Amino acid sequence: MRIGVLAVQGAFREHIEALRRCGCAVFEVRKKEELESVDGLVIPGGESTTIGKLISDFGLADVIRERAKHGMPVFGTCAGAVLLAKEIIGSEQPTLGLMDIRVRRNAYGRQVDSFEADLEVPVLGSDPFPGVFIRAPLIEEVGADAEVLATYKQGIVLVRQGKMLAATFHPELTSDLRLHHYFLSFFEN
């Protein structure tokens, strides 16, 4: 199994390290040709406006959409979750629009309001998951096909839709690999 990590901007190195610790073969993806040789894709945290612009300018966005519609698993964290959303509230920035979720950027405020908090994520077991929220977005609404996997203070922070996963926090900045392993379970069958 070959996992690609979108490496145009942001914290791609941390995802690569986490996936390698999970035992995966991991590849950086910057060009559309590089997308063709991977079985799944992680879209890291970073600035969603920057990543969104680069993947449209360099032709990756269409290929990602096409592959995801044909069942390629995709995992987006923070900016990655924003880019997966069908709608970004109050913004016209480019998005992949693959998941039936509405997202509000910088929902908790500016950097001084960034926070760490333990999350209850039932699909990962009973131990809390370390949630690192950096200028984090919030998932305000999900469609019928999307399943809410975790909330924090009534706000939705983790959603699965088919083989796509969106987290508003940063598992790649922690040493906890459970969410990465959960994503990798999408490749079974």
Next chain:
Amino acid sequence: MGEAKGTWVLKKGLAEMLKGGVIMDVTTPEQAKIAEKAGACAVMALERVPADIRAAGGVARMADPEVILRIMDAVTIPVMAKVRIGHFVEAQILEALGVDYIDESEVLTPADEKHHIDKHQFRVPFVCGARNLGEALRRIGEGAAMIRTKGEAGTGNIVEAVRHMRTVQGEIRWLQSLRPEELMSAAKELGAPYELVKEVAVSGRLPVVNFAAGGVATPADAALMMHLGADGVFVGSGIFKSSDPERRAEAIVAAVTYYNDPQVLAEVSRGLGEPMRGIDLATLNPEERLAVRGW
């Protein structure tokens, strides 16, 4: 459940999110929007870009909060702002304004010739300039969550940024070659905290993100710095002192992502118009050099 704010993970983490990106100096909300649209991962809110600070002379201070707030309102990407070296009250003011990152910067006139700010006291993260590994580790010891080369700001001349990046990377390789019992002596020589010296000797990189800054004027300059080990690039005067800021900004953003792809670099470098004029450093008087400020 408890919530923790202003932690090291969050301060360092925001810098991790900026990696592979370009942080652009802007002086107006309009420029900030141009930068955001061109793909900047953050902007630095200033009253004057370094080339104009150089030309104006006098004492350069923190920008008017009004300017910073208007820029914060104009964009959704992180907004940074500069304080004078050692001026912790300017930093308190910026924290109160809610800026996302503070640059304790040699581009402004230092307020303290001996002491930098104790950055651990703040919830907002700091970036600081460094010319070598010792300076970088002293700043990290004081709480900086991100480092950048000093370069020579406002000159459009990459030579000092190259020198500083090569020096830091070379000293990291030197530490990696040492035996454990030699590291205390190395720490003494570098003037750097022993614990951080040990950490770098093992990991082979700085404990925080390290950007290039000071003299970046072209896509090729930005790509050069990425090859030399930068995690991303600050562009100060290089964009809005050029003849076509929109296109140059876009091109530098693409050059940081595709630094290892000369075909893309050739494509994005075409027809960008005049870069900023630039200054040969040999023509600067020693007192005009900004990089020597701080210690």
